[in-house]
Amino acid sequence: MKALSRLMLRDTATIAQVIQTYAQTRQLNKGKQLHGQLICAGYPLCTFLTNHLLNMYAKCGYLDQALKLFDTMHQRNIVSWTAMITGFSQNLRLPEALDTFCQMRNAGESPNQFAFSSVVRACASLGWIEIGRQMHCLALKCGFGYELFVGSNLADMYSKCRAMIEACKVFEEMPCKDEVSWTALIDGYAKNGNFEGALLAYKRMINDGFVIDQHVLSSTLSACGALKACNFGKSLHSSVVKLGFELDIAVGNALTDMYAKSGDMESASNVFGTESEGRNVVSCTSLIDGYVERDQIEKALYVFADLRRQGVEPNEYTFSSLIKACANQAALEQGTQLHAQVVKFNFNSDPYVSSILVDMYGKCGLLDDSIRVFDEIGDPAEIAWNSLVSVFAQHGLGKGAIETFDRMIYKEVKPDAITFVSLLTACSHAGLAEEGLKYFHSMEKTYGVLPREEHYSCVIDLLGRAGKLKEAEEFINNMPIEPNAFGWCSFLGACRIHGDKERGKLAAEKLMKLEPENSGAHVLLSNILAKERQWEGVRNIRKMMRDDNVKKLPGYSWVDAGNKTHIFGAEDWSHPQKKEIYEKLDSLFDQIRKAGYVPSTDSIPFDMDDSMKEKLLHHHSERIAVAFALISIPAGKPIIVKKNLRVCLDCHSAIKYISKVVGRKIILRDNSRFHHFAEGSCSCGDYW
Structure with a gap:
């Protein structure tokens, strides 16, 4: 070792080569030892050697030591400055990279293409497009604007800052392009929502004879998924297999996501199944998303359970997707279990997850729980406020929605188009026509939100429900x-x-x-x-x-009881507990008759006698579901019935009386809103 050290100390080039090897292999400790030997031996650290040491420390992530060494240099050159700029950029100390670049310019040093590339990457990561533009101008002035490496990074910077016109201009002006520049363009198109542009760029890249890699395939598959372009995606899948990328984790994730978004869950599941070794939270979440979009919540939950069995930890996107599914199907039991998992994994502070939880409890009928989750959010973002306004709208509580909106404005949270859809809906369902019109007319004038067709539809609904048909x-x-x-x-x-x-x-x-x-x-x-x-x-x-072969959508209602969803249609005789259900239904009918209920036979659009109409009304799906819930759900638990159509006028009247005679609160969610029945009245005030 001593002999080797003596040999090295007589040969600066050998020392530099060894330091370079340590930098490339990230052997920080050996590099530090060699640096110490050089100091102890009194070996003069010229600029050439110091630059290699700077590069080694930077590549190993030991930036503070690199900076100390840099500050001791009596003579610096472009390599010294570039090593520091690149080191700061690669180790995500991005403002320091920009600051060092400015210091270099003040020192009178002209940047090279590597310094430009590093500082442009820093601008891209920080989203500082204005400084990026200045760097672009300086690069052109210094003659590096069309250099391949600099041009690729400039195109990437503009695309990451959502300036695709400028990104494309830089790309097209580059006299020479390579796989990196093409990848930056395709990825930019995909991430900025121009999915057609991504596919066209991919075709151009292929036609120009460039070799595609896993990064290009992943970005292009992402665009296919967004466009639901399954056929194009399948051709990409064949390229993946031919090029031997089918075991690449990123490509496997992109394939699973593409098939799931395209609705081909069989292919998504098959790709997912081949990933057994590389299966991760990204591919699991993509598969879950696919099942959720198709309302196959049981399969989504199975994938989640399988994910947990394999020791893969879910992320915020996994929880958001599953809780959204529970919200859409009002699956309270599964939703509360997922909420417990969210707390366990400390995702309850995530703005999107907490907002979805607010929405989920609201859609499951538990308004108080929805408000409680919202109040536990430290600093609610716009999406959380929107969720709470929407919950009040779903429950027909116009004043609650207005109060929430006022609080939102007081907190200086800017409302958007979604906020106003919920606010107008809330006013519509609560009979607050004047207030709703006031908010509609204030959208553009006060808040800068241009009304869209859904807002106009809300106003039509608002006026119509209020009887202002003219x-x-x-x-x-x-x-x-x-x-x-x-x-x-x-x-x-x-x-x-x-x-x-x-x-x-x-x-x-x-x-x-x-x-x-x-x-x-x-x-x-x-x-x-x-x-x-x-x-x-x-x-x-x-x-x-x-x-015209137009079929009336059949009405059905469902109730969750005993960890199972029980579905009922009108005149439904299929349930295994049908005897008990219909005995309860008949008993309820007698009780509410005595309490003053009178069937509203006008709501039956058939020419038949009133006794037949009464029988039809008596066997509507929501009434059957309520009867089942009363014999199946203990008194301490809420009765929550869901219906796919609007509750009929007669059932609304009947359930009011049922809540009175049985002394239970009954929550009914139809396709329009929630009704909370208690002690013979409804939260909607008979206005819905």
């Missing part, structure tokens, strides 16, 4: 855009409630043109005619539906 019609006629299907459906529903046959026919015609397969227009118009006992018109509409 004002609603005038609003429609003065709209800058044609109402969408939701707008016409809302107007038609209002015409049915308020018995306006002429306006109802107009709305039905418009809705049938927009969505000819939608049975809602036919059913609502049929109900309007039935209310006026125009049975011939009702029969004509039914015939039209048969001729």
